[in-house]
Amino acid sequence: MREFFVVDGRKLSYLDFGGPGTPLLALHGHYNEASAFVPMAEALAPRWRVIALDQRGHGESDRAQRYERDDYVADVAAFHRRLGIGPVAVLGHSLGGVNAYQYAARQPDRVRALIVED
Structure with missing residues (x-):
């Protein structure tokens, strides 16, 4: 289900x-x-509940004035707060x-596990 929230x-x-x-x-x-995570979400269900952010300037999220690392990480933090859930993978x-490893480095108490793939 697609949802929206507002940050700044x-x-x-x-x-x-x-x-x-x-x-x-x-x-x-980039x-x-x-929506790129649809196949992964289907493959991981029902064990995992995948929640995927359209990062700033992508998908249905608004474009932004800045695209600095701090801005992306602040968006991830706001996203996590919006969900109202504890530490997550x-x-x-x-x-x-x-952005994931920067978020984990800055908010280690909010990240239970980190997966970086490329």
């Missing part, structure tokens, strides 16, 4: 594939979007991988 006046979009499984936050690569591909 910008709309961000995400796909929550649902289910009873352990939450897994997924961050796509020139991609959350975070998976990132390419651009999303850098």
